[in-house]
Amino acid sequence: MTIRAVVKGVGHYLPERVVPNSEFEKSLDTSDEWIRTRSGIERRHFAAEGETTSDLAVNAARAALKNAGLQPDDIDAIIVATSTPDLTFPSVATMVQEKLGMTRGYGFDVQAVCAGFIYALTNANALIVSGQANRVLIIGAETFSRIMDWTDRATCVLFGDGAGALVLEAGTGDGTSDDRGILSSDLNSDGRYREMLYVDGGVSSTGTAGKLRMQGNALFRQAVEKLSSTADTALTKAGLSHDDIDWIVPHQANIRIILGTAKKLGVSMDNVIVTVQDHGNTSAASIPLAMSVGVDEGKIKQGDLLVAEAIGGGLAWGAVVLRW
Template identity: 70%
Template sequence: MTRRSIIRGTGHYLPERVVENSWFEDKLDTTDEWIRTRTGIERRHFAAEGEATSDLAIHAAKAALADAGIAAEDLDGIVLATSTPDFTFPAVATMVQAGLGITRGFAYDVQAVCAGFVFALANADAMIRGGMAERVLVIGAETFSRIMDWSDRGTCVLFGDGAGAVVLEAAEGKGDNSDRGILASDLNSDGRYRDLLYVDGGVSTTGTAGHLRMQGNLVFRHAVEKLAQTAHRALDKAGLEQDQVEWLVPHQANMRIITATAQKMGLPIERVVLTVADHGNTSAASIPLALSVAASEGRFKAGDVIVTEAIGGGLSWGSVVLRW
């Protein structure tokens, strides 16, 4: 028998404020049509004044726990992916821990920008498979609206705020790719490409939060190539072929990247979970948000093979293959 990590429950949260593309038209040299055509984004959510990343994460965590049918005190730990923490320290995960009334176990953050949830999921899976935990709450939560340069139309129209969460639970499998749960992961980083996507502030440099900067065309080229490669590597590790994949749940960066990646994987767009139109790019929150939305709509059935993949600043990218 082999110890596996299965998804027991999912949940998500979006701030109440919905920002349509038209909101930018009197602030920037842009239009709703320009944004839709180039990104596929129609609207996004922005956190309210005083609403922090931890607040979004707590809402998503409670929804995932309710979906899983377990109490917060039954968790052994929390792994949270974010690039927009409430404070330099402590970790947002510890604030979620306190918000859920948990006084035991571990809670820490993972920072791999838009790829953060994939890294956090692989990390939590390793802890479960290694016997360090039975149940781990894995969260992606972001308030990217707080690091936008509102004069830069190439970035500020892309991002939104939100949070998504999954409850991972240990289960016994046969040890082959017919098992439920996480079957394989593939993680990568290459710091030579830091200047393609970064924030121009930080504690030990400017002493400020800074603003997001991106070379969009270059990021696009790297994304399409690297996302397809990492998905295929994870499938190879799992002993699966791409025609065995029922669903692709990609990082919701923009429709052009998602479509190009799906084509490279030989997947029709009907088998790709899409939330980018309504959420924009929510960075580390985008995959768990999409998973939760699709699960709540009943789109996944038991036994479905699902591939998740993401790329973000670093550059950091990776994928996870799981069976629902």
């Protein structure tokens, strides 16, 4: 008998305000066609004034709990993946805990930028497999609209706000790749590539939140190679191959990266969950958002084999193989 971290529920939340590409034409030298051609993005959501990352996170959490048929006090731990917390401290996870009315357990945040949800899933799996938690609520939530340089057309059109959540629960399997739950993971980072994607502010450097800076072309070249490589490694760890994949659920950064990674893995785009056109790049929220949308659309079903992969600032990247 093998302990597995099995998906019990999924949910997401998007702010009400929808921002089409055409809105940027009023203030930038850009166009809907330029943005679509280079990124695949058509629209994104921005948080309302006063709407914080924890607000988005708690709404996604409630949706996931409802989907799982659970109450907040059924959860042992909350992990929030975010790079845009409400405050320097305390963690967004403890804020979600309080807003849910959860009076037990513990919560903490994980910061790995766009790869944050992969890191959070891996940590949640470790807690469950080691017996330190029976049920873990994992949330990816971001308000990247708060750290955009609105004069930089190369970056500000790419990002959006949102949140997605999964509930993982301890289950048992036979220790084979046919088990439901997380089957393997692969995590990586390399600080030498920091300048490709970073925010030029921070508590101990400038005392400000700062603005996002990105070297798009250089990052693109790194992304496809590293994403396909980490997916391959995770599949090998699980004793599986490309032919076993039902769905790739990629970080929704750029349609060209998604297309390039799928091609390198030899997987048809018919087997890739794509939401970038509607949400833009929501960083750590993009994978759970895509998973939730995939379930809502009737694509992802119990027993399907998923490969989720992401890369973000750090650079940090990784993949998780799980059977839904």
